[in-house]
Each structure stands twice: as structure tokens, then as C-alpha cells.
Amino acid sequence: MQYISSRGQAAYVQAAEAIKMGIAPDGGLFVPKAMPNLSEKVIETMFHQTYQERAAYILSLFLTDFNREEIDFCVNSAYNLKNFAQEKVAPLVKLNDKLHVLELWHGPTSAFKDMALQILPYLLTTSAAKTGEENEIVILVATSGDTGKAALAGFSDVDKTKIIVFYPADGVSEVQRRQMITQEGANVFVAAVRGNFDDAQSGVKEIFTDPALGAFLAKNNLKFSSANSINWGRLLPQIVYYVSAYLDLRANGDINPDQAINIVVPTGNFGNILAAYYAKRMGIPINKLICAANQNNVLTDFINSGIYDKNRSFEKTISPSMDILISSNLERLLFELTNHDSERVSTWMAELNGKGKYEIDENTHHIIRELFWSDYASDAETIATINQVWQGHGYLLDTHTAVAMNVYEKYIKSTRDDTVTVIASTASPFKFGSSVAQAIIPDKLGEEDEFGILNVLTKEVGISIPDGIRDLDKKNILHKKITEKDKLEATVLEFLGLDS
Numbered sequence: 001m002q003y004i005s006s007r008g009q010a011a012y013v014q015a016a017e018a019i020k021m022g023i024a025p026d027g028g029l030f031v032p033k034a035m036p037n038l039s040e041k042v043i044e045t046m047f048h049q050t051y052q053e054r055a056a057y058i059l060s061l062f063l064t065d066f067n068r069e070e071i072d073f074c075v076n077s078a079y080n081l082k083n084f085a086q087e088k089v090a091p092l093v094k095l096n097d098k099l100h101v102l103e104l105w106h107g108p109t110s111a112f113k114d115m116a117l118q119i120l121p122y123l124l125t126t127s128a129a130k131t132g133e134e135n136e137i138v139i140l141v142a143t144s145g146d147t148g149k150a151a152l153a154g155f156s157d158v159d160k161t162k163i164i165v166f167y168p169a170d171g172v173s174e175v176q177r178r179q180m181i182t183q184e185g186a187n188v189f190v191a192a193v194r195g196n197f198d199d200a201q202s203g204v205k206e207i208f209t210d211p212a213l214g215a216f217l218a219k220n221n222l223k224f225s226s227a228n229s230i231n232w233g234r235l236l237p238q239i240v241y242y243v244s245a246y247l248d249l250r251a252n253g254d255i256n257p258d259q260a261i262n263i264v265v266p267t268g269n270f271g272n273i274l275a276a277y278y279a280k281r282m283g284i285p286i287n288k289l290i291c292a293a294n295q296n297n298v299l300t301d302f303i304n305s306g307i308y309d310k311n312r313s314f315e316k317t318i319s320p321s322m323d324i325l326i327s328s329n330l331e332r333l334l335f336e337l338t339n340h341d342s343e344r345v346s347t348w349m350a351e352l353n354g355k356g357k358y359e360i361d362e363n364t365h366h367i368i369r370e371l372f373w374s375d376y377a378s379d380a381e382t383i384a385t386i387n388q389v390w391q392g393h394g395y396l397l398d399t400h401t402a403v404a405m406n407v408y409e410k411y412i413k414s415t416r417d418d419t420v421t422v423i424a425s426t427a428s429p430f431k432f433g434s435s436v437a438q439a440i441i442p443d444k445l446g447e448e449d450e451f452g453i454l455n456v457l458t459k460e461v462g463i464s465i466p467d468g469i470r471d472l473d474k475k476n477i478l479h480k481k482i483t484e485k486d487k488l489e490a491t492v493l494e495f496l497g498l499d500s
């Protein structure tokens, strides 16, 4: 399988090269040249496979330059009981006949990012070895909170790699911040950026695409790559769990062969929902992809109007991992929906870069409206939904998943569609424990700090605090660097010992 750039100015490469580079040399994103198809016959053979077997098969369709041993090594090193608290890795929980929650947060950092970032280090180091890479790989990450810790956990002490994470100084929850600044490992570097996630992401993208800096690194036997969802190696493992959820529903008899499903995804950078779109393209019968946004509803407006306009105020919400105004993976969707028209995509991306705004053509917008439905939830609605679902189902949602649930309710009200629906649950409620506690036990919080609140919450709901979050307040703080948003490059050089 060859990979092509969404900007059309880069040579075709094999998967290993695409994963190693992270971003295409022309600034575009790599996508597979063609989409493999899962026939009904193949789907039926996968009903009783384990998550690992399903993952290995799906990965093998896209990573045609990897051999079976390499794929099995990557899959089994990532998805095991040492890393994931659930044998099923990504279990489906049935709330009622029409509604299932896909829990994607049983990995070490309690957010869905682990689903991809536990396997990415293996995909990347295998890719580097396969392509004869001699330089050490430097992973650069911009994070809205969850990617940072998941990437640190995945890459910590991985041979021949270094990892540098930038997070917005005031844009992450206390649990998220503690998770990152206490990360151990000889090859990890973490810095807070005075700015928001978009500042961090734009800064990192600039560093990536600066040829002079790339050459300087090469002289020092180093090479940048990305663990953000611009890297195909991040996106591919996410396709697996949507296919797997559908297989579980079929295998359990929750749906018939002729029934399609809806998928609701709490969306920020558009990576997770794009993976669901790719599952649909592979033949999984998906009716609507429901894109749930928070108050930063740039995607909702885009899906409904065809105009992407990031010129609006950046809102800090209680679902911080979705506080994003530039959804980088949308570029991949546009490339797919225009039948790989890199010229049109490049024009839109240039407009986004210049004016912060672009409008897609009517035909492309029509296709988007057929595939997607979108709305958003305010913080108050998010809190109310956590409370209602706890009272009604005894099921505790984190703030991001609650955004998805709230938007799903709006979808039902608006369309009366009764298709069986899967909600992607992207974080453990304990990761955003103070907001969750405010939703269900506002009277019991007193003067507790964030970690005190977790202890109150765990007693109240009878669910234990995940290992990676418990006792975080007692761990040593190892990373104290704060940097200005226009000084990211200097910070990178300082971390790498290349500043003179």
C-alpha cells in the first residue's frame, strides 16, 4: 500500500516511511492511496477473534510493507494486560437496546489516546529499523492534555527515541498536568507553553516543516517525527476499535447483518471521528457519524454551513481535550471527499493559514452533510448530562463523553432516528474528576482540592481510581520548564543540548 500527501507535492511512500516522517515533506498529511475492503465473509470470520487478532488483521491491510511477525510484535507489545486494565481492551457497555458505550480509556493514562499511543512507539521504531534509519528519532508533541501523557507513557525509555511535549500552561486539568510533569524516563522532556493548544500545535508544525532546522538535526544524527494524529501511525490503530465494536455488536446479536449503526464521537482535532469514517469506507455499515463539539464549535458550524472559520474566541471548557479551533485531520477528510484533489485541499489550507477561514464547494458540503451530523454542548449541558446519566443508568461519564451523549440526545430529538448507536467514550471520569463530582455530588465537595475530590468521588460511586491517577499528587515533579509560544524552537534545541 502506498501513501500519498494531501497536498500532492510529495513522493509516494510505503507505510514505514509515512509513519517515520509523521508529516509529509510538503506540509500535507499522508493518507493511503486506496482503501482496503472488509467483505461480509471476512467480517464473519472476525466475530470470535480477540482484539489483538482483529488489530493484527486490520493493520496488515494497511501496513503491507510490514511482515506478520513485525505486526504481531507491535500489536502484542501494546495491547496486553500489563498496559490495559480490561482483557477486551476496548469493551462495549450496553446502556439500552439502542445505545452502547465504547470504553476507550482502560490504558495506562485513562484516556483514549492510549489506544494509539501504546502501539505507536512500536510501529515507529519498527518503521525506523525497516527503512534503515540511522538517526535517533525525536518525537515532538503538542497536546491539549491527553496526548501528552499518553505519548510520554508510550515513548518513555524507548530505545533510539527522545520525546518532547508542549502543553498549554493554563489549558489542561490538574490531573493532566500532574500526569505530565511527573513523567519519568531518561529520554522525556516536557514544557508548558504560555498560550493555548492551537499556539502549541502551530509552533510544533512550524518546527517540523523548517528545512534548515531539519538539516541541522540531521547533522547531529537526529530526526523529527510526530506522535500527534497527523501521523498515520496514530490514526490507523483507531480504525481498529470501531471495526471491533461493530463485530462485537454483530457477534452478540445486538444487530443483524442488514443493520447499520451510528457512531457519536466527542471531537477536537477530528482524528478519532476520522478513524470512524475510515471504518465506514472499509465497509463497516455506519449510518451517521455524529460529531459532538463543546463550546469551541467550529466543526459544528463547518458541517452545517460548509464554512470553516477559526476567527472566534477560544473558550476554555470543562472538556479541555476538545478545546481546539484548528482541527488538523479535517484536511484528510477533505482530501478523501474530493477524490484526492490536492489542489483544492491546498487552496483551502492556504486560506485557513492566511485568513483563518475557507468555504468548501457545494458538492463537497453536500457529501459531508450526508455522512455527518453535528451539534455542540455547553458546559452547563455537559454537567446536566453527567448527572442525568448517573441518575438514570448508574453509569458515570467523563466530561468529553458527556458532550457526546448530550449531542446524541439532540440528534434523536431532531431526527427521530432510532438506529443502534455507539458512543465513543474517550476518558475515565476520574481524569476529569472535579467536574464530574460537581455534576453528581456538588454538596459534598467542601474545600477539597482536585485529589481530595477524587477520594470523595470514588467512595460515592464505588468505582476505584485508575492506577495512573491515584497518588499523582505525591509524585515528584520532574519537569518545570515554561516557554513563550514563539520560543518553541529554542526550547527544543535546549532540550536536545544543541543550543550554543
Ligand SMILES: *Cc1c(COP(=O)(O)O)cnc(C)c1O
Residues within 6 Å of the ligand: 111, 112, 113, 146, 147, 229, 266, 267, 268, 269, 270, 271, 272, 273, 321, 322, 400, 426, 427
Ligand atoms: C483527544 C481527546 C478528544 C478529541 O479527540 P480528537 O481525535 O482530537 O478529535 C476527546 N476526548 C478526550 C478525552 C481526548 O483526550
